[in-house]
Amino acid sequence: MKETDLITKLTTDLPTDSSIDVGPGDDCAVINVDGKNVLLKTDAVVEGVHFTADTPPEKIGRKAIARPLSDIAAMGGRPSHAVVTVGLPEDFDETRLKTIYRGAGEMGEQNGTYIVGGEITRNPVLLISVSLIGHVETDRVLTRKGSRDGDAVFVTGELGGSIAGKHLDFDPRLAEARWLAEQFEIHAMIDLSDGLATDLRYLLGDNLGAELLTPAIPISRAAKERARDNPAGKSALLAALTDGEDYELLFTLPSKQAVSLHDDWKTAFPELPLHCIGKITSQPGLHLRDDKGIQPFHAQGYDHLQ
Amino acid sequence: MKETDLITKLTTDLPTDSSIDVGPGDDCAVINVDGKNVLLKTDAVVEGVHFTADTPPEKIGRKAIARPLSDIAAMGGRPSHAVVTVGLPEDFDETRLKTIYRGAGEMGEQNGTYIVGGEITRNPVLLISVSLIGHVETDRVLTRKGSRDGDAVFVTGELGGSIAGKHLDFDPRLAEARWLAEQFEIHAMIDLSDGLATDLRYLLGDNLGAELLTPAIPISRAAKERARDNPAGKSALLAALTDGEDYELLFTLPSKQAVSLHDDWKTAFPELPLHCIGKITSQPGLHLRDDKGIQPFHAQGYDHLQ
Numbered sequence: 205m206k207e208t209d210l211i212t213k214l215t216t217d218l219p220t221d222s223s224i225d226v227g228p229g230d231d232c233a234v235i236n237v238d239g240k241n242v243l244l245k246t247d248a249v250v251e252g253v254h255f256t257a258d259t260p261p262e263k264i265g266r267k268a269i270a271r272p273l274s275d276i277a278a279m280g281g282r283p284s285h286a287v288v289t290v291g292l293p294e295d296f297d298e299t300r301l302k303t304i305y306r307g308a309g310e311m312g313e314q315n316g317t318y319i320v321g322g323e324i325t326r327n328p329v330l331l332i333s334v335s336l337i338g339h340v341e342t343d344r345v346l347t348r349k350g351s352r353d354g355d356a357v358f359v360t361g362e363l364g365g366s367i368a369g370k371h372l373d374f375d376p377r378l379a380e381a382r383w384l385a386e387q388f389e390i391h392a393m394i395d396l397s398d399g400l401a402t403d404l405r406y407l408l409g410d411n412l413g414a415e416l417l418t419p420a421i422p423i424s425r426a427a428k429e430r431a432r433d434n435p436a437g438k439s440a441l442l443a444a445l446t447d448g449e450d451y452e453l454l455f456t457l458p459s460k461q462a463v464s465l466h467d468d469w470k471t472a473f474p475e476l477p478l479h480c481i482g483k484i485t486s487q488p489g490l491h492l493r494d495d496k497g498i499q500p501f502h503a504q505g506y507d508h509l510q
Numbered sequence: 511m512k513e514t515d516l517i518t519k520l521t522t523d524l525p526t527d528s529s530i531d532v533g534p535g536d537d538c539a540v541i542n543v544d545g546k547n548v549l550l551k552t553d554a555v556v557e558g559v560h561f562t563a564d565t566p567p568e569k570i571g572r573k574a575i576a577r578p579l580s581d582i583a584a585m586g587g588r589p590s591h592a593v594v595t596v597g598l599p600e601d602f603d604e605t606r607l608k609t610i611y612r613g614a615g616e617m618g619e620q621n622g623t624y625i626v627g628g629e630i631t632r633n634p635v636l637l638i639s640v641s642l643i644g645h646v647e648t649d650r651v652l653t654r655k656g657s658r659d660g661d662a663v664f665v666t667g668e669l670g671g672s673i674a675g676k677h678l679d680f681d682p683r684l685a686e687a688r689w690l691a692e693q694f695e696i697h698a699m700i701d702l703s704d705g706l707a708t709d710l711r712y713l714l715g716d717n718l719g720a721e722l723l724t725p726a727i728p729i730s731r732a733a734k735e736r737a738r739d740n741p742a743g744k745s746a747l748l749a750a751l752t753d754g755e756d757y758e759l760l761f762t763l764p765s766k767q768a769v770s771l772h773d774d775w776k777t778a779f780p781e782l783p784l785h786c787i788g789k790i791t792s793q794p795g796l797h798l799r800d801d802k803g804i805q806p807f808h809a810q811g812y813d814h815l816q
Contacts, residue, residue, distance in 0.1 A: 215611070215628055217612070218624070219625075220624060227626050237643075250633055253631060253632045318526060319525075320533050321538070
């Protein structure tokens with residue numbers, strides 16, 4: 205069973221309440237607290253899954269908090285405070301743990317987020333669970349739902365090959381998402397954590413599809429190098445479509461806004477590429493179009509439980 | 511190194527911000543969001559540490575959320591929403607996980623708290639991390655700091671022997687703590703998780719002490735039975751002083767309020783005993799007084815890392 209299916213199964217019958225604007229199944233929960241939209245998100249990294257024993261401790265800490273920060277970004281929100289639970293193996297080096305914490309604290313502060321509490325428990329391997337609180341104005345909440353037939357599909361940055369290094373060293377796209385929510389009519393947004401092919405499907409629901417222009421998909425240098433070094437493995441394009449942990453923004457908006465978005469983006473964020481990679485269609489499913497024609501694409505991205 | 515010392519070491523140099531009213535080191539963090547006091551807490555339970563493979567799954571879920579609910583109680587707060595991260599071993603039974611979630615959802619709802627998000631990651635053993643958000647009125651925030659020389663020391667319920675069953679089946683004292691914060695001048699409060707002897711020290715700081723009346727310490731039936739069944743082990747009194755996971759409220763207030771508290775409590779909470787167990791002293795350290803005299807008490811309660 206896939207992680208998302210399992211989460212859906214687990215959370216479907218949970219007690220609910222009118223204060224919950226967005227519950228399980230989006231990048232963050234949105235709850236109404238005295239008329240304010242409060243964002244809530246939790247996420248964990250585990251040794252052997254999200255990093256290794258060799259990973260520099262500062263990067264472990266940075267990644268642990270950057271992942272949920274990326275989810276806050278994808279809701280159009282501003283993060284503010286974090287609490288951290290560490291699952292600590294016996295005899296874990298205290299200096300290493302302190303460096304992990306420092307990395308998390310610094311990455312948090314760089315994004316306006318402060319660690320306000322911590323717990324430590326025993327665990328067979330190092331695990332760092334970070335929960336974040338943030339907020340977002342009512343007219344700027346970006347969810348995964350809302351794509352419309354004909355929307356343009358955009359993605360920031362370049363995709364694939366994150367395992368070569370980017371997964372430990374990325375910046376949550378908080379400023380970019382805020383700017384988008386303020387300037388344009390964003391219909392739906394998600395941060396790319398499980399791979400473009402998987403995450404794009406979350407923006408489609410059951411009734412919509414997407415047609416991607418293969419040559420328009422931005423392939424990272426890392427994905428290209430990995431494909432070159434391992435000709436029997438994933439092609440660079442397949443890596444861009446299915447590798448996890450890109451931590452870029454994927455979003456849809458009315459196609460008539462696409463040109464001005466392109467122009468304004470270059471002024472606002474000259475160092476981060478933005479690409480229109482296709483459009484939302486009324487035909488369900490994911491299709492790839494290139495100069496040879498159009499064909500369905502069935503491969504999925506990364507799943508944590510598989 | 512003790513857990514609290516390690517947390518202090520890890521969090522001392524973290525970046526901080528004026529929005530943080532209470533940071534690491536209390537039962538919950540208190541942050542200022544648009545003039546409101548928001549409470550934030552995270553806590554995790556791990557198989558082999560907080561429960562076993564034989565523990566009924568519903569009780570695992572109930573305990574996982576009841577623990578941080580108890581911390582919200584100790585701040586005088588009202589919890590509202592929770593997010594849950596599950597660390598899941600491979601081949602974990604899905605029905606069991608669903609029952610854990612149901613238990614957490616029910617325990618949450620019984621205490622006005624709704625699960626709004628979940629994540630699942632791989633972990634060698636089952637781990638459930640729950641983060642809670644809540645709020646508390648400014649004039650009702652109860653922290654661990656504020657005890658004064660001469661204060662009366664009170665505790666709810668009966669202590670010790672929690673491992674016999676109560677640690678899996680307890681009610682967070684939310685209503686009781688709210689009532690106390692509204693009706694009385696509570697100087698300091700904590701929920702008992704690491705044992706009376708350890709947790710009481712958090713209410714004393716460096717400059718104060720406490721003198722407990724040994725015959726006044728409420729010893730649970732479980733602690734008495736365990737002492738009777740194992741004469742070579744902890745005495746029942748020592749168990750009440752040092753066993754962890756009581757999840758009762760320990761608090762201090764002006765001694766002149768002690769009598770009316772006793773009277774009013776019986777009307778408000780007739781089924782939950784409340785005991786005055788001693789007083790705050792200007793002499794630092796913990797002392798026990800009985801009919802043979804007074805002596806210092808050095809033993810500590812439970813430490814998760816030892």
